[in-house]
Amino acid sequence: MKPQSAQKKNIWVLALLSVFVLGMVFVGCKEYRIEYHKRPSFYSKASTTKLPDRIVLEDGTVIVYVDAAGYSKLKKKTQNKAKPFLIREEMENGGIILRAVLPEHVLANTLTCLRNEEYELLWDQMLSRRTKFAYEFEGMGVEEFAEFLAKRRIELAKGVNRMLLGLPRNDVVTENLGDGVTRMRFHPNLAKLFRFKTVDIVSEGPGLKLLMIK
DSSP, rough: OOOHHHHHTTHHHHTTTOOOEEEEEEEEEEEEEEEEEEEOOOHHHSSOOOOOOEEEOOTTEEEEEEEEEHHHHHHHHHHOOSSSOOOOOEEEEEEEOOOSSSHHHHHHHHHHHHHHOOOHOOOOOTTTTHHHHHHHHHTTHHHHHHHHHHHHHHHHHHHHHHHHGGGTOEEEEEEEEEOOOOEEEOOOHHTTOOSOOOOEEEEETTTEEEEEEO
16 A cells, blocks of 8 residues: 655654663664663762763673662652563563563554555554644554564664763764653764654653654
C-alpha cells in the first residue's frame, strides 16, 4: 500500500507536530546499562569547570548524574521491588510491553521496533496520542504509519541509532520546547550526514512517548 500523494508521503514530517535505579537498554543484540547517581548540588558550585551530566565507562555502562530532586522523581517512576525496570519486556504469552521514562528509552524502543519491523507495536505503545490524532485527522492510521516506516526504515534506524550512541558524546543537542515536549537533534556538524536529524519526545501519562521524527 503506497501513499496516494506527496502530502501523504511526507505525513510523518508535516502532520506529527503536535546506586538504586538501573535501566537495561537493548539495541539489536547489543546491551548496555544506565545507572543513575545522585550528585549533591554543592559539587557543581565548588567546581571551577562544568561537571559532566553523564559519562560512559569502558564496559559501556552509562552513568547519569542527577540532583536530589531528579533522583527522587526517578525513584518514584522506576523503583520496582519485584523486578528491575525494563524498557522492553517480553511476556510468557508472547506479548511485548514497552516503557520509557527517559528520552533514550524512547529512542531505544523505537530503534528496536524498526529493526524488528514491529510497526504496529510502535504505534500502539510508543507513539503519542497527538501523533495518532494527526494521522486520523488526515484520514489515515496504523497502516499508513507502517507503510511510511517500512519505506524509510533504513534511514530512520540509521539516524535514531546514531542519536542514541551520540548522547554520551555531546553529539546531540537536547532542548525543552515547552508543553511537555523535548527535542533531540544532531549537532550541526553531524546533522548533514543523516536524512532524519530531529526527534521530538513528549511527556504523556506516567512516561514518555514518541511525537515526531524529521
